[in-house]
Amino acid sequence: MRLAIDVMGGDNAPDAVLRGCIDALELLDDADRLVLVGPRELIAEYIDELAKGDPRIEIEHAPDVIAMHDSAAASVRSKVNSSIVRMARLGAGKDGTPCDAVLSAGNTGACVSAGIMHMKRLPGVHRPGICVTIPAFQGPIVLCDAGANPEPRASHLWQYAVMAEVVARRSLGLDKPRVAIMNIGAEESKGSDLVKQAAELIKATPDMNYIGYVEGRDFFAGAADVIITDGFVGNTVLKMAEGLAKSLFEAIATEIFEQDPNLALQFEPIVKQIYAKNDYHEHGGAPLLGVNGVMMIAHGSSKAKTIRAAIRNTRDYVNAGVNQAIEARLSQVADLEKRQREHA
Amino acid sequence: MRLAIDVMGGDNAPDAVLRGCIDALELLDDADRLVLVGPRELIAEYIDELAKGDPRIEIEHAPDVIAMHDSAAASVRSKVNSSIVRMARLGAGKDGTPCDAVLSAGNTGACVSAGIMHMKRLPGVHRPGICVTIPAFQGPIVLCDAGANPEPRASHLWQYAVMAEVVARRSLGLDKPRVAIMNIGAEESKGSDLVKQAAELIKATPDMNYIGYVEGRDFFAGAADVIITDGFVGNTVLKMAEGLAKSLFEAIATEIFEQDPNLALQFEPIVKQIYAKNDYHEHGGAPLLGVNGVMMIAHGSSKAKTIRAAIRNTRDYVNAGVNQAIEARLSQVADLEKRQREHA
Numbered sequence: 001m002r003l004a005i006d007v008m009g010g011d012n013a014p015d016a017v018l019r020g021c022i023d024a025l026e027l028l029d030d031a032d033r034l035v036l037v038g039p040r041e042l043i044a045e046y047i048d049e050l051a052k053g054d055p056r057i058e059i060e061h062a063p064d065v066i067a068m069h070d071s072a073a074a075s076v077r078s079k080v081n082s083s084i085v086r087m088a089r090l091g092a093g094k095d096g097t098p099c100d101a102v103l104s105a106g107n108t109g110a111c112v113s114a115g116i117m118h119m120k121r122l123p124g125v126h127r128p129g130i131c132v133t134i135p136a137f138q139g140p141i142v143l144c145d146a147g148a149n150p151e152p153r154a155s156h157l158w159q160y161a162v163m164a165e166v167v168a169r170r171s172l173g174l175d176k177p178r179v180a181i182m183n184i185g186a187e188e189s190k191g192s193d194l195v196k197q198a199a200e201l202i203k204a205t206p207d208m209n210y211i212g213y214v215e216g217r218d219f220f221a222g223a224a225d226v227i228i229t230d231g232f233v234g235n236t237v238l239k240m241a242e243g244l245a246k247s248l249f250e251a252i253a254t255e256i257f258e259q260d261p262n263l264a265l266q267f268e269p270i271v272k273q274i275y276a277k278n279d280y281h282e283h284g285g286a287p288l289l290g291v292n293g294v295m296m297i298a299h300g301s302s303k304a305k306t307i308r309a310a311i312r313n314t315r316d317y318v319n320a321g322v323n324q325a326i327e328a329r330l331s332q333v334a335d336l337e338k339r340q341r342e343h344a
Numbered sequence: 345m346r347l348a349i350d351v352m353g354g355d356n357a358p359d360a361v362l363r364g365c366i367d368a369l370e371l372l373d374d375a376d377r378l379v380l381v382g383p384r385e386l387i388a389e390y391i392d393e394l395a396k397g398d399p400r401i402e403i404e405h406a407p408d409v410i411a412m413h414d415s416a417a418a419s420v421r422s423k424v425n426s427s428i429v430r431m432a433r434l435g436a437g438k439d440g441t442p443c444d445a446v447l448s449a450g451n452t453g454a455c456v457s458a459g460i461m462h463m464k465r466l467p468g469v470h471r472p473g474i475c476v477t478i479p480a481f482q483g484p485i486v487l488c489d490a491g492a493n494p495e496p497r498a499s500h501l502w503q504y505a506v507m508a509e510v511v512a513r514r515s516l517g518l519d520k521p522r523v524a525i526m527n528i529g530a531e532e533s534k535g536s537d538l539v540k541q542a543a544e545l546i547k548a549t550p551d552m553n554y555i556g557y558v559e560g561r562d563f564f565a566g567a568a569d570v571i572i573t574d575g576f577v578g579n580t581v582l583k584m585a586e587g588l589a590k591s592l593f594e595a596i597a598t599e600i601f602e603q604d605p606n607l608a609l610q611f612e613p614i615v616k617q618i619y620a621k622n623d624y625h626e627h628g629g630a631p632l633l634g635v636n637g638v639m640m641i642a643h644g645s646s647k648a649k650t651i652r653a654a655i656r657n658t659r660d661y662v663n664a665g666v667n668q669a670i671e672a673r674l675s676q677v678a679d680l681e682k683r684q685r686e687h688a
Contacts, residue, residue: 069531109534136591137592137594137595150528150536151538182580184491184494184576184579184580187413189415190453191494191576192495192576193495215579215583216579216580216581216582216583216584216585216586216587217583217584217586217587218587219584219587219588220584220587220588220591221587221591232528232577233576233580235528235560236528236559236560236577236580236581237560237581237584238560239559239561240560240563240564240584240585241560241588242560242561243560243562243563243564243565244564244585244589245588245592247480247564247565248481248589248592251481251618251621252596252614252615252618255614255617255618256614259613259617260610263607263611263614266604266607267600267607269603270599270603270607273599274596274599277595
């Protein structure tokens with residue numbers, strides 16, 4: 001695998017990203033390559049110190065940076081020498097040796113824009129969506145879209161279902177993943193027009209194990225393997241779950257400490273155990289489904305171990321041929337939306 | 345206070361509702377009245393057994409029931425003798441002695457429809473919204489809309505901000521409640537057009553302590569006192585928080601039990617303590633803001649203690665004159681939306 005990595009992306013860049021790359025080397029084969037995209041001197045200095053002479057590391061010079069708060073589309077157009085744009089161009093095969101995949105923990109909107117602009121979309125895909133695998137208590141949940149497309153149309157949601165279902169089969173090895181749409185009621189009559197139209201399309205898709213609507217309360221209860229929603233809801237739900245889990249652990253810790261400080265010591269390893277089982281830093285890297293290539297987006301607060309896990313996950317994703325499987329599946333069902341429209 | 349209560353509403357009706365009403369009697373004054381709306385014989389039998397002769401209880405006969413899965417608007421039109429419709433008519437002063445407030449744990453959509461149809465809207469209000477007070481770790485959060493209006497326009501969100509801010513001042517006693525809009529990024533450039541347009545209106549509202557956007561991760565971190573969002577996101581977020589908290593406690597309990605069963609015994613009272621502090625059953629009853637009167641909607645899974653708390657909260661809400669304050673505030677800012685539109 002040849003993987004281009006945005007060294008300047010994320011709240012803890014460049015240190016956490018570079019450290020994560022070095023730590024990932026032990027997972028890689030001799031033929032694998034990590035192309036570190038960012039300011040050459042900064043990267044070279046770091047590599048000289050920690051991985052000097054390792055032939056698996058290459059540097060792609062990108063002097064410019066798109067910051068976390070920069071406007072997405074505008075900065076991708078204007079900052080052509082930013083690490084995100086240079087990375088996307090490597091993924092598109094536009095500069096030098098083409099890369100099999102790209103990875104960034106940087107500005108999500110800019111990654112999506114750069115992916116669409118330079119790597120282009122798979123045939124027939126209207127709008128790419130971010131597909132996050134969430135470590136939940138009953139098993140992993142595949143959520144799409146997690147924030148690329150806050151105001152989708154029904155056909156976008158339908159394509160997310162088609163693509164994310166492939167991810168659940170190929171990446172998680174599920175046989176017939178249960179696909180559901182997020183809604184504000186479980187009954188067919190409930191919800192917005194968007195959700196109802198998307199449901200019709202997904203229901204009509206051959207070889208799709210569509211199980212209907214799930215509500216917020218079912219999300220973490222293992223009601224579905226694949227959950228489809230718009231980018232606004234997906235992003236909000238993801239971030240809220242993170243925040244709530246953190247607040248809840250803090251509340252428990254405070255309460256324990258007030259009642260019995262000794263108990264707090266006993267409780268600590270248990271919390272660590274739960275964190276380890278459900279640590280999103282171990283699930284780093286969410287594919288942007290629908291671009292023509294593999295773009296992996298990592299959490300903005302990625303630590304070195306998140307990047308290391310994301311590199312491992314990206315390699316597995318590339319080796320499992322997920323993107324090729326998505327492309328094949330899309331072409332299989334391509335005329336469904338058109339037929340539905342004619343039928344309506 | 346004269347309060348009409350839908351005896352047949354909710355997953356645990358009629359038992360939990362009737363029990364909750366009886367349990368609430370000790371909180372009420374001699375002049376207060378609970379008008380129990382539902383099948384007369386069923387109610388009479390229950391009352392004869394547990395509160396015979398208490399003059400504070402009256403019965404309003406409603407032989408029909410709107411079920412939790414019934415279609416909202418259609419059932420309100422067709423089931424004119426249902427407990428929800430009869431209740432709303434009492435709230436509107438259309439039958440017998442007018443009630444100061446109505447309360448139901450039944451079909452939320454049907455309550456909203458019946459409220460709009462019979463109690464009508466406050467002058468200028470386009471679409472009523474459900475305003476939930478969430479017991480969070482850093483203090484209560486007022487969320488609107490929690491599910492009445494899944495596809496609002498910007499002017500609806502603006503009115504939710506105006507009305508929910510009054511609730512935070514009057515009900516929670518906050519001096520200058522911090523009002524925020526839920527978005528998928530904290531920067532002004534982020535989010536949907538809906539959110540941006542609503543932000544412009546709220547920002548331009550006099551005497552409004554608008555603090556900008558909050559993201560999902562800030563929700564439980566005490567970043568704002570009042571959070572405005574569409575009914576789809578609001579409902580999803582609420583239900584997800586419930587589900588996640590439950591799953592998390594279960595995960596902790598399982599982990600503790602696996603590691604040290606004795607520790608589990610020590611942990612139990614601590615969990616109970618946290619539950620008690622953040623128990624939504626104690627916060628029963630969310631006002632439907634924007635109807636001309638007080639309609640309180642309780643959680644579908646309300647237990648007797650939820651109904652008891654909802655009756656107490658409704659009395660406090662009525663006594664604090666929240667609805668009158670909302671009406672006054674709405675007329676104060678009524679022309680803002682029009683002026684903004686002309687200005688644009």
